[in-house]
Amino acid sequence: METLLLDIFEKMIFWMAWIIIPLVMEIIPAIGGFVLLIRKRFYKKKDTRPIRFPEITLIIPIYNSEDTLENCLASVNASDYPKEKILIMLVDNESPDKSFDVFCRCQKTFPELSMQWMKARQGKSKALNMSLFNSEGKYVMHIDSDGTLDPTALRKMVERFESNPNIHSMTGVILTNPDMIERTEHFPLRLFRRCEFFEYCQAFLAGRNFESELDSIYTLSGAFSAFRKSTILKTQMYNTDTVCEDTHVTFQVRKLMKKSVHLCENAFFYVEPIEGINQLYTQRQRWQIGEMEVSHMFLRQSLRSHKFFSDFMVRMLTFDHTFAFPRMIWYFALICLTFLNYPVYLIVGSMVILYVLYMIAGALYYFNIISYLRDFPQIRRYYARKWYIVPLMPAYNFVVFWIRFAGIINSIKNRSGWRTRTLREEKKQFSSTMQSDLKILSKVRRKLYRLINDDVTG
Numbered sequence: 001m002e003t004l005l006l007d008i009f010e011k012m013i014f015w016m017a018w019i020i021i022p023l024v025m026e027i028i029p030a031i032g033g034f035v036l037l038i039r040k041r042f043y044k045k046k047d048t049r050p051i052r053f054p055e056i057t058l059i060i061p062i063y064n065s066e067d068t069l070e071n072c073l074a075s076v077n078a079s080d081y082p083k084e085k086i087l088i089m090l091v092d093n094e095s096p097d098k099s100f101d102v103f104c105r106c107q108k109t110f111p112e113l114s115m116q117w118m119k120a121r122q123g124k125s126k127a128l129n130m131s132l133f134n135s136e137g138k139y140v141m142h143i144d145s146d147g148t149l150d151p152t153a154l155r156k157m158v159e160r161f162e163s164n165p166n167i168h169s170m171t172g173v174i175l176t177n178p179d180m181i182e183r184t185e186h187f188p189l190r191l192f193r194r195c196e197f198f199e200y201c202q203a204f205l206a207g208r209n210f211e212s213e214l215d216s217i218y219t220l221s222g223a224f225s226a227f228r229k230s231t232i233l234k235t236q237m238y239n240t241d242t243v244c245e246d247t248h249v250t251f252q253v254r255k256l257m258k259k260s261v262h263l264c265e266n267a268f269f270y271v272e273p274i275e276g277i278n279q280l281y282t283q284r285q286r287w288q289i290g291e292m293e294v295s296h297m298f299l300r301q302s303l304r305s306h307k308f309f310s311d312f313m314v315r316m317l318t319f320d321h322t323f324a325f326p327r328m329i330w331y332f333a334l335i336c337l338t339f340l341n342y343p344v345y346l347i348v349g350s351m352v353i354l355y356v357l358y359m360i361a362g363a364l365y366y367f368n369i370i371s372y373l374r375d376f377p378q379i380r381r382y383y384a385r386k387w388y389i390v391p392l393m394p395a396y397n398f399v400v401f402w403i404r405f406a407g408i409i410n411s412i413k414n415r416s417g418w419r420t421r422t423l424r425e426e427k428k429q430f431s432s433t434m435q436s437d438l439k440i441l442s443k444v445r446r447k448l449y450r451l452i453n454d455d456v457t458g
Contacts, residue, residue: 030361033210037368040213047159055085055137056158057229061128062092065099065145068272070106075148077110081155087136088115090145091127125238125245132232141226143269148177149224150268150376157226160264168231168259169250171217172224172267173204178382181273193273195396196280198389205265205372206365212263220261222246224269231259265372268379284403358394366390 058076062069069090076088090103103117118134120127132140139161143149153172161167176197184190204221211217225246235252238245253259274280366387373380 030364033206034364034368036210036213037206038371040209041368041371045163047156047163049159050162053082053085053155053158054139054162055087056081056139056141056154057087057089057131057135057137058154059128059131059135059140059142060088060090060145061142062090062099062103062145063095064097065095066097066102068146069099069102070109071148072143072145073106073110073113073115075151076154077113078151079149079154080151081158083112084114085137086114086154088113089118089131089134090115091118091120091131093120093127128238128245132238135229138229139226140229140232142222142224144223144271147174147223147269147271150270153224153267153269156267157264160262160267161226161228164262166260167262168257169220169227169253170225170262170264170267171208171220172226172264172269174221174223174269174271175200175204175379176273177270178379184273189276191392192277194386194389195392196274197383198386198393199396199400201369201383202362202365202393204263205369208263209265209372212265215260215262217261217263218250219247220250223271224267226264227253231257266375268376280400281403281406284400285406287404355394358397359391362390362393 060069060072065072073088076086077083079086092099100117103115106113107115116134118127118131120130128142139158141154141157157170157172160170176193178197181190181193181197184193208217222245231253232249234257235249238249250261253261274283370380370384373383
């Protein structure tokens with residue numbers, strides 16, 4: 001009996017040791033977020049509609065937008081915000097395609113929209129700064145040219161600003177377009193895109209929604225963000241030294257101006273789904289590298305152990321980047337245990353338990369998100385019917401983790417830029433490096449062989 005109890009105790013210690021990292025980093029925060037978001041859903045005050053809607057400027061960066069610009073402007077035209085109050089500034093960064101021709105056609109198609117075309121030759125950040133200096137109205141909003149606005153998005157952004165004078169900048173909810181997902185021909189890619197849709201739902205309607213309640217949003221989304229004009233013009237504007245200019249502006253608002261950043265959880269913007277694993281690889285690496293750059297710019301003096309509890313940005317950076325290394329070691333350690341005579345059922349059992357815990361966290365997010373989609377019945381129905389994606393999300397997130405980890409490594413040895421290597425290019429580079437290393441080892445082996453044989457024959 002004593003031996004049996006000791007055996008059970010040893011197994012419990014083993015499982016607890018391997019569960020502790022994901023438990024602390026992801027499972028417990030998911031449970032806490034579930035409780036807080038449920039509370040917010042039922043107790044948050046409703047935004048009031050202003051007596052008069054103020055004038056706003058909508059800035060749309062343009063680069064090779066020939067295929068998407070018309071749909072983007074059509075979504076602005078379909079908005080329920082008064083069109084006479086919207087100034088649209090399209091800032092072209094030397095597009096080699098026919099984006100300007102599309103703009104000219106849209107002027108005739110949407111005569112009620114007030115649109116201006118601006119040429120820029122300085123890159124995206126400087127182009128955005130030029131448009132900010134020429135903006136009009138009380139609020140400035142940015143949207144990408146390859147996405148579409150929900151008809152109520154602009155109005156709900158303004159209502160949130162008008163109802164909360166303490167809010168100076170906001171990000172909207174970014175989702176991939178369900179119609180485009182379902183038009184995907186190949187089932188594996190369609191399933192992959194559905195996972196991406198769930199990822200965006202979790203990131204914004206759960207993750208950033210939770211962070212917004214704690215006033216701890218780490219970065220605005222450049223695809224759909226909004227500012228009080230009086231706030232954005234007091235910053236250092238968009239920076240050209242990073243590929244993550246939206247994160248740079250977020251840090252300026254928070255660290256330099258001491259203003260708050262929030263999420264407008266009922267203002268939606270739909271973007272195109274991912275083309276495939278290569279695009280996912282380059283996109284997530286670019287985001288990761290940009291975050292590392294901006295964090296280095298603003299947090300070099302703050303990265304102290306005592307700041308972990310007082311500064312959420314330091315805490316977020318620690319969880320997101322520093323803890324990535326023990327997580328990596330943890331994954332490989334599980335494999336190594338098989339060579340240390342640990343029972344296979346213990347290792348497999350611990351992995352199953354971990355996967356189930358991640359699924360439980362995903363299920364909590366799932367029910368939270370459904371409650372926040374109440375005002376969007378079509379999207380809510382689509383999301384609810386894809387419940388079978390929940391068990392797949394831990395595997396999907398596992399893949400994304402390794403892509404982001406590669407971004408951390410590449411940020412150390414590579415210079416920043418919008419052009420990053422795809423997964424296929426990384427594999428080719430890895431193969432080339434391995435072949436080169438093996439050639440060196442082969443040369444060393446031959447030299448040693450000749451040296452030993454010469455000594456023997458001598």
